[in-house]
Amino acid sequence: MVKKILRVLLTVVGMIIGQQAMYYAVRIIPLEETTSIQVTPTFTMIAYVLGAVIGGIILFILSPKIINKGWQSTFNMERTLERMSINEIVFGAFGLIIGLVIASLISIPINNIPIPWLGNIISFMLYIVLGYLGMSLTIKKREDLLNLSNIFKKHNKESGRYQKFEGHGQGIPKVLDTSVIIDGRIFDICKTDFVEGPLVIPGFVLEELRHIADSSDALKRNRGRRGLDILNKIQKELDIQVEISEKDFPNIAEVDIKLLKLGQVLNGKVVTNDYNLNKVAEFQGVSVLNINELANAVKPVVLPGEEMVVQVIKDGKESGQGIAYLDDGTMIVVENGKKFLNETIEVVVTSVLQTAAGRMIFAKSKTAANKVS
Secondary structure (H helix, E strand, C coil): CCCHHHHHHHHHHHHHHHHHHHHHHHHCHHHHHHHCCCCCHHHHHHHHHHHHHHHHHHHHHHHHHCCCCCCHHHHHHHHHHHEEEEEHHHHHHHHHHHHHCCCCCCHHHHHHCCCCCCCHHHHHHHHHHHHHHHHHHHHHHHHHHHHHCCCCCCCCCCHHCCEEEECCCCCEEEEEECHHHHHHHHHHHCCCCCCCCEEEHHHHHHHHHHHHCCCCCCCHHHHHHHHHHHHHHHHCCCCCEEEEEECCCCCCHHHHHHHHHHHHHHHEEEEEECCHHHHHHHHHHCEEEEHHHHHHHCCCCCCCEEEEEECCCCCCCCCCEEECCCCCEEEEEEEECCHHHHCCEEEEEEEEEEEECCCEEEEEEEHHHHHHC
């Protein structure tokens, strides 16, 4: 029904354009001087009607393609706006207005050009070019404008509430998932000032935390309350912007997929310690900051041949192996270490295995190493 109405409207527009084109043709072309045609009121009326009919037929034939292109352009524009933050939309609209105002001022003398239609065509092109430039430049330079004016900054720590997310502010947004909030190490990382930009707490993550905190299971309840406590500590004790995003995706059921989608929409990075989420994000092209990978990266480097003192606390998977741990939780597999169970011994590192899930050190007792040498 909508397409039929649009087709009728386009046909009417075509009739108007055809009539106007014939109007200027009759005025410009010297028919009486070059031909024997007499430009009478009847001839002029017939010419106008003929022009309107031709214009209407042309646009009636072309209207399906025009409507389809229009729908496609509207859909693409909607997708683009969904990926933009509120800041980008506001600055884009502001820049568009500035560009159109400048185009309007420049068009005043151009419209006085005596050549018919030329002034209108140039003015129309100016509106398009300057409007686009104004919108594009303000979006690209929004960070500089924010730093210059500080008008759109919203960081009110005295209010005791989280702020709703309305844009990038300064830096790339860091979207926190449930596991990394409950883990708590994000507080210590933020305290060191290694993390910049707003921390974005999705509304659906907060809802999941509240649900966990209200669980009948004591362990889950404690985990949920710990997560909420960590958020309060970050917001109250640290000088970092904490914002809530009310953006939700009702058609998506899983919280992890929602997180990745929100990261795409905000052009931000998802902060997690979930190895599986890390892999899914890599597949979907979403940037992820994994706390476990950071922890592995900052662990002291251990080289083959180094000596250390460890306590063998349990058997290994292979026959005769013993397992020990460093203070940071790194597993040490001691060759023939089973006989030293519950003893503190000196070992020599033989090799180090580094994986995305963590680091594993292989060693043998110093006594055995000395015998071999």
